[in-house]
Amino acid sequence: MSVVKGPDSEREITIRQMIDENQTVLLRMCYLYLHDVQLAEDAVQETFIKAYRALDSFRGEASARTWLTRIAMRTCMDMQRGFWFRRVERRVTxxxxxxxxxxxxxxxxxxxxxxxxxxxxxxxxxxxxxxxxxxxxxxxxxxxxxxxxxxxxxxxxxxxxxxxxxxxxxx
Amino acid sequence: MNEQQEKAKFRQAIDHTLTGLEGDPFLYQRVTAQTEKGAHVMKHRKWNMGLVIALAVMACIMTAAAASGWFGGYVNWNGEILPEERADMLPHPTAAPEMSVDMSSFRLAQELVMSAQEMEIVQVTQKNVFGGESTTSNRLEKHPDTYEAFLVLLAEAPYLPVPAFIPEGYEFSDCQLVYDCRRDGEYVLTSTEVLEDGSRVERYRVAEEDALLSGYSLSFRRNGDPEDYLAVYTRLYHQTDPAEHHIGVNEDQTAQVMAVAGMDNAIAILSDTHRTLTMRRVLPQKVDYLYYDLEEVRYPDSYSEVQIDVMTRQVDAATMADMFSGQ
The missing domain is CATH 1.10.10.10 (Winged helix-like DNA-binding domain superfamily/Winged helix DNA-binding domain)
Structure with a gap:
């Protein structure tokens, strides 16, 4: 995927494509990390919000998947560190x-x-x-x-x- | 099997197992609405879920995985590391009732709780596999749209400190105010419904004059850097023994005791990528209230304290301390 700068419509096209191509795999990764579907959905939404805002700084040095994965993983890590999410890991059955x-x-x-x-x-x-x-x-x-x-x-x-x-x- | 084959089989196993997890067709609309119009368009009320999960957290089993190295250790307010034998003696939660309800029932409960209106509690009670009952509920909440509106509401609660300033470049993102009920008030049951599967749904409200602001979360973002955030979490507690309070520290983190004017204790937990400053202030007078679990909680020997967590990636600990110094 090439880096797109310019009018908002191009940004929207780019983010839509990123969402279409990556949201499911990111959702599953976030779920595996956070152990909770709703938290994972929130993490994915937060990821794409951050990506949308930072689209101009995405220079294409890494693939879009890698860039989004990086944001998503850090978002998950931050959620786990949050005071109100501070928790004990439950064994998943x-x-x-x-x-x-x-x-x-x-x-x-x-x-x-x-x-x-x-x-x-x-x-x-x-x-x-x-x-x-x-x-x-x-x-x-x-x-x-x-x-x-x-x-x-x-x-x-x-x-x-x-x-x-x-x-x-x-x- | 070579590395690429291993990865392929790994991904296949995960994707086959999680076929029920698919992307949301409306995610694009929510993302663009949130970023361009500043509207709150959340599929889920995030902090609600955090609090619901917090209920489950308090009743979870500490697993072998957690015991074997989830974090580096515990420190108290003085930065003293808890000896291993004492770490083992920290209260171990018991089985979460939510874990003993099947997933579809729990999901139903979550959806019902998410449907709560502002300043309404929805409590869902369900039978669990042990023959008992499990409950899921939210908190009384308000969600001001602006930082100015947040400050107006916080003026009602002088015992909860607010930031004296916001570091340059950070802009308001969202906030959540949490309420409990004053001791001489009551949670008023407004409706009860029993669903086909036997789940009992109860809705409660608190009279405006009985509602007590007991905590908030507040978040800011800095323009141009999506991972640069600043978050503040504040909570009023009944407390009996502060020496029992311990903070988990990961292997890649260090604990640094700090002196913050107006705070009884402050400790910064620092890593290369993340900083948290946790502060504590004992209140001169007890602020008495009924806890959110809708049953009267008596702490005759307790006092009131406020705990503040400031979390960020970029702001240094001294600045975080200055935000609340002298408050």
Whole structure:
């Protein structure tokens, strides 16, 4: 997607396209992080509001997906740090997942639950690396940590998810 | 399986599991309305949900994942780190009643609560899997549209400090005022309805003269930088022992005790990307009120204090302190 500057109508076209192409995957990422559908929807809306306002500063150095993911993850992190949202992590169980529109394999929901039950810092890097296909460098910039820290957290997460990932590899 | 194959299978598993989560076809309209006209066009009342969740938070199980490294530790108002053995003794919440209600019922309760009008409480009571009842409710709230309107309402509550100034460049974004009921007032039941699934929906109001402003949230944004925000959260508490209050500190954060004129305690929690200043002031006279859970709460040995959280990415801790110094 090319960077668009100029009249508001062009901005609106750009943000609409960004919303159409990215909101579902961002919603799912935010849900996996926040464990709550309504919070995730609020985070996604806040993300696109921020993106709309900052459209002029988006220079296309990263893809629109990466740029939006960065905003969304920071929005989620801020929501979790908020005083009125300060909370204890609840272990997510299968019945807490949103209703599905199609059948899903047990292994797939097990992997999803395993991700949601990762410690927060491992969950962050896992979602950005595996679900959003960001590089270690991009993740480090997003989270404000070093690349070795990202690599370490990914290794820890992968160890915890190994059973589920290997199960998915079975033909 | 190579890395790319792993990622592909990962994404497939997530997307198959979350097929029920799809984008909102009206998101574009809400985003442009909010940004261009300054209107509040929220699909959900965010702070309502935060408070509903806060209810669940107070009754959640501390998981093994949380115990194994969710945060770096706890500090008290003096910046002293809580010893591990004492951290283990912090109250562990019990199972959340909301967790024992199936998701569709909980979602219904949330929607009903979201439908509450300004200064109305909607309380939904549902049977849970343990044979008991679970409740979901909102708070009495007002949502002034401007910072000036916010300040007018805050004049009614001199015990709640307001910022002496707003750092340059930051503009008002939104706010929420939370009310409870004065001790000699009452939450008036205005209607009761039992739904087909057995859920009981009760609506309450408080007379204007009985409503007591007990907290607010206030947020600002700086032009041109969407991630540059400043948020203030203030809350009135019944308190018994301030020594029991501990603040969680993540591994990448440091705690810095500060002296702020007019505040009894202040501690800044700082990281490279985020800053929070939490302050506390004991009130000279108790401000007595009925807590939001609609049952009279008695704290005969308590006193009143106000806690203020200021949160931001860019503003330094000294400036945040100056905003409330001498208030």
């Amino acid at each position: 299968p019945e807490m997942l949103p209703d599905r529109t199609q059948e899903v394999e047990d292994g797939e929901s097990a992997l999803t639950l395993a991700v949601m039950n990762l410690p927060k810092k491992e969950r962050e890097v896992t979602l950005l690396y595996y679900y959003q296909d960001m590089t270690v460098n991009e993740i480090a910039e997003t989270l404000g940590v070093t690349q070795p820290t990202v690599s370490y957290r990914l290794r820890c997460a992968k160890e915890k998810l190994r059973t589920e990932l290997e199960r998915r590899d079975d033909p």
